[in-house]
Amino acid sequence: FLRIFKCLYGDSKDEEELYSELTGKNVHIITTIQSWEEKLTEATRDGKILVANFSTPWSGPCRSIAPTYGELADKYPSLMFLTVDVDTLAEFSTSWEISATPTFFFIKEGRQVDKFVGADKVQLPKKIAAVANATR
Numbered sequence: 001f002l003r004i005f006k007c008l009y010g011d012s013k014d015e016e017e018l019y020s021e022l023t024g025k026n027v028h029i030i031t032t033i034q035s036w037e038e039k040l041t042e043a044t045r046d047g048k049i050l051v052a053n054f055s056t057p058w059s060g061p062c063r064s065i066a067p068t069y070g071e072l073a074d075k076y077p078s079l080m081f082l083t084v085d086v087d088t089l090a091e092f093s094t095s096w097e098i099s100a101t102p103t104f105f106f107i108k109e110g111r112q113v114d115k116f117v118g119a120d121k122v123q124l125p126k127k128i129a130a131v132a133n134a135t136r
Contacts, residue, residue, distance in 0.1 A: 026073035027053075030084045033092055043080040044109050049131055053083045054093055055102040061119035062102045068121050069102075076132045106131050 030036050030052075043050040053069055055062035066083075073081035086093040086101055096105065099117075104124065106114040116127045 025070075026077065027070055027081045027083050030082050031088045033089070036082075036084065036089075036092070039080060039082055040107070040110060043107070046080075048078065048080045049113070050080045050082060050105075050107040051128065051131070052105045052107060053081070053102050054086050054096060054098045054105070055083060056085065056087050059101050065102055065119035065121060065124065068124060072125060072128050076128060079128070079132055 028035075028039055030039065040050060042048075051073075053065075055066070057063070069081065069083070073079075084093065086098055096103075102117075102119055104116040104127070105112055106116075106127075114127070114131060116124060118124075
């Protein structure tokens with residue numbers, strides 16, 4: 001993966017920088033199990049639904065939905081938004097049975113409450129709005 005990544009984006013940017021450019025300021029980039037566990041604990045403690053986007057920075061669909069995802073993160077601060085790099089956390093992603101990217105999981109109190117697969121810029125905002133409204 002890193003060979004492809006460097007070929008496409010050069011050595012000047014690491015994955016977190018690239019994701020940050022694509023997703024916005026309210027999306028937390030997850031590249032370690034420890035950071036996942038910390039955010040999961042934080043979301044549970046704060047009573048927030050966690051929205052986890054399992055994706056890759058080089059995938060066309062993932063790149064196309066990333067700005068929309070970032071805008072939704074800014075629009076819904078009552079939710080916690082994460083982006084999990086499926087290449088960096090391959091084994092972890094496999095445990096979530098990721099068959100396509102992007103895949104979005106909605107997690108409340110440590111349990112999956114919903115799932116959305118694909119880069120649909122019309123349906124993803126509807127799904128996130130429904131989840132956000134359900135928490136009110």
